[in-house]
Amino acid sequence: MAKSKTVYRTKHANRIKRTPGDQAVQVLIYLIIAFCAIVTVLPFIYVVAGSFATERELTERAFFLFPKEISLNAYQYIFKTGDAIRGLRNSILVTVVGTLINMFFSCTLAYPLSRKYFKGRNFFTNMVIVTMLFSGGMVPSYILIAQILHLTNTYWALWLPGAINAFNMIIIKNYFQGIPQELEEAARMDGCNDLFIFWKIILPVSKPVLASISLFYAVTHWNSYFNAMMYINDRSMEVIQIVLRRIIFLTTSLTTDSTFDWGAFGTPPEKAVKMATTVVATVPILIVYPFIQKYFTKGVMVGSVKG
Amino acid sequence: MTKTKTAAHSSARKKPVNGTWKHALQSHKWLYILIIPGVAYMIVFNFLPMLGLVMAFQDFSPYNGDTAIDALIHSPFVGLDVFKKFFTGPDFWRLLKNTLSISIASLIFYFPMPIILALLLNEIRCSWYKRVSQTLVYIPHFISMVIVASLTYQLFNTSDGYIYHLLQQVLGKNAPDFLSDSGLFVPLILGQNIWKETGYGTIIFLAALAGVDVELYEAARVDGAGRWKQMWHITLPAIKATIVIMLILKVGQILNTGYEQIYLMQNSMNRTVSDVFDTYIYTKGIEGGQYSLSTAAGLFKSLVGMIMVIGANKLAKLFGESGLY
Numbered sequence A: 001m002a003k004s005k006t007v008y009r010t011k012h013a014n015r016i017k018r019t020p021g022d023q024a025v026q027v028l029i030y031l032i033i034a035f036c037a038i039v040t041v042l043p044f045i046y047v048v049a050g051s052f053a054t055e056r057e058l059t060e061r062a063f064f065l066f067p068k069e070i071s072l073n074a075y076q077y078i079f080k081t082g083d084a085i086r087g088l089r090n091s092i093l094v095t096v097v098g099t100l101i102n103m104f105f106s107c108t109l110a111y112p113l114s115r116k117y118f119k120g121r122n123f124f125t126n127m128v129i130v131t132m133l134f135s136g137g138m139v140p141s142y143i144l145i146a147q148i149l150h151l152t153n154t155y156w157a158l159w160l161p162g163a164i165n166a167f168n169m170i171i172i173k174n175y176f177q178g179i180p181q182e183l184e185e186a187a188r189m190d191g192c193n194d195l196f197i198f199w200k201i202i203l204p205v206s207k208p209v210l211a212s213i214s215l216f217y218a219v220t221h222w223n224s225y226f227n228a229m230m231y232i233n234d235r236s237m238e239v240i241q242i243v244l245r246r247i248i249f250l251t252t253s254l255t256t257d258s259t260f261d262w263g264a265f266g267t268p269p270e271k272a273v274k275m276a277t278t279v280v281a282t283v284p285i286l287i288v289y290p291f292i293q294k295y296f297t298k299g300v301m302v303g304s305v306k307g
Numbered sequence B: 001m002t003k004t005k006t007a008a009h010s011s012a013r014k015k016p017v018n019g020t021w022k023h024a025l026q027s028h029k030w031l032y033i034l035i036i037p038g039v040a041y042m043i044v045f046n047f048l049p050m051l052g053l054v055m056a057f058q059d060f061s062p063y064n065g066d067t068a069i070d071a072l073i074h075s076p077f078v079g080l081d082v083f084k085k086f087f088t089g090p091d092f093w094r095l096l097k098n099t100l101s102i103s104i105a106s107l108i109f110y111f112p113m114p115i116i117l118a119l120l121l122n123e124i125r126c127s128w129y130k131r132v133s134q135t136l137v138y139i140p141h142f143i144s145m146v147i148v149a150s151l152t153y154q155l156f157n158t159s160d161g162y163i164y165h166l167l168q169q170v171l172g173k174n175a176p177d178f179l180s181d182s183g184l185f186v187p188l189i190l191g192q193n194i195w196k197e198t199g200y201g202t203i204i205f206l207a208a209l210a211g212v213d214v215e216l217y218e219a220a221r222v223d224g225a226g227r228w229k230q231m232w233h234i235t236l237p238a239i240k241a242t243i244v245i246m247l248i249l250k251v252g253q254i255l256n257t258g259y260e261q262i263y264l265m266q267n268s269m270n271r272t273v274s275d276v277f278d279t280y281i282y283t284k285g286i287e288g289g290q291y292s293l294s295t296a297a298g299l300f301k302s303l304v305g306m307i308m309v310i311g312a313n314k315l316a317k318l319f320g321e322s323g324l325y
Helices: A002-017 A020-051 A055-060 A073-081 A083-114 A121-133 A138-148 A166-178 A181-189 A194-205 A207-223 A226-231 A240-249 A252-256 A270-305 B002-018 B021-027 B029-057 B068-074 B081-088 B092-110 B112-123 B127-142 B145-156 B162-174 B182-210 B214-222 B227-252 B260-265 B277-287 B291-318
Strands: none
Touching: A020 A270, A020 B112, A020 B127, A020 B145, A020 B182, A055 A270, A073 A083, A073 A270, A083 A121, A083 A166, A083 A194, A083 A207, A083 A240, A083 A270, A083 B029, A121 A166, A121 B029, A138 A226, A138 B029, A138 B068, A138 B277, A138 B291, A166 A207, A181 A194, A194 A207, A194 B029, A207 A270, A226 A240, A240 A270, A240 B145, A270 B127, A270 B145, B021 B029, B029 B068, B029 B081, B029 B291, B081 B092, B081 B291, B092 B112, B092 B182, B092 B277, B112 B127, B112 B182, B112 B227, B127 B182, B145 B162, B145 B182, B145 B260, B182 B227, B182 B260, B214 B227, B227 B291, B260 B277, B277 B291
């Protein structure tokens, strides 16, 4: 209530005090912001438009945000060759299972660390802090995963190594800490144990933070590329990011690699296929983006308060 | 009611104080069971690789034993020889130069961007305009580096990249070929980072700005302070602590240029400037099997990062900032 009042007051004050020069600066600021927003989205619109265009239009017109003639050739090609679809399927599997694993490990670690009466809390918290400050680096981790645990060509190589992100875990922990003690104490009076309190009280009231952190984890899995490149060589297990990179950067594989019968829709619309693959890899993120956005501002702030 | 509550409270607090480990384990058995997966994870995936750092002091070869662990035990220790080889080798100075030119350029050109954008967004009074533009500029943060690289490629390649063609119309033959001109590699990487992360980077500054009392601005305005004076005396001091923290974190990353982005944008034309410590570790260690050398490079990188964070933090405290810890 009080807040909206002050906002109103400043608006009012602004209106009175503004000089013409100041007004011009204000307009300029609005324009700069608009420019930033446009520069951000333009590449996406360009690619989406291009992916629906005919090959002819793509060569004739340099730039357009709406194709004159809609063509689904590129998407037909993608669905027919199956690489991108298989990549999408694999990515979904990696993302869903990976996020569940992340949440299991992060929550079960966060809960004991959030309890003041947990003896050993400092020791385990310090353990987490050490992992944030120092790491063995890429090569020892690779040897561990590939040569000691033999996880190459299994998705465990993508799921286990990053199972806990210390920053995300701390955000969950801080949220658990902020839950009023009374809730827990009432249950304890009824003779409930810590597991029951964790499962039936703490987790249900933490839904907002759990939702936002799972989305963060999910986005990380979806976007992860380097680990998949290092640990997955089996082409049938490729995730979408790998497929996308191959189609964009190693162009030749697209046209010459497969003994594919083009018949129905002519030669592959190469440029459009690249664009369509980019779209296919991006769309899932854009679908969940509104949900992420709802939560992430909060998440970032919680993290920054008690990093 | 209140009585029982305080009773529960005191008993909950008393236990650990008086209690022995045995008592704690008994009364909060589940907490110790719950923490097992997390601790096991940290031991295996964080602490075991740290033990693997001994490779940097060995002449490690996987053929020194039947398994990797066996090989680690049986590989001969060579002291600091590997480091000597790394520092005096033909690559070190080139890698250092490339890495530093990317990270210092990023400190100068990329670091201020989110601050500037946050200050501009803070000046926007129209709330829907602010909300929509924020929503849009945050998007690229959630897009994978592969997609950013693909978009870059599709817009800048010399055969059908639109931006390249646009530049060609203006500059003719001098149009810059960002993808293969080695002189433009650093601007390319910076440009991608600025495009991808500036928007999202504003969040933390906007959060700090949200805490500023509006009445301060009003009071300043009454005193005749203009926009710039308000920004200088109210807005900037409000986010100074946040800027310092972000700067410390950034300085700690001085040798971390990231694997993915550089690897994706690297090609034979720009390799002289695009080889950095991170890509070197990957190519020498994982592709080339020179485990000791690349582990030493990695250890060097981590140590420098840690020293830089501690140093920057000390410096910040010297100037009266609260710092990171």
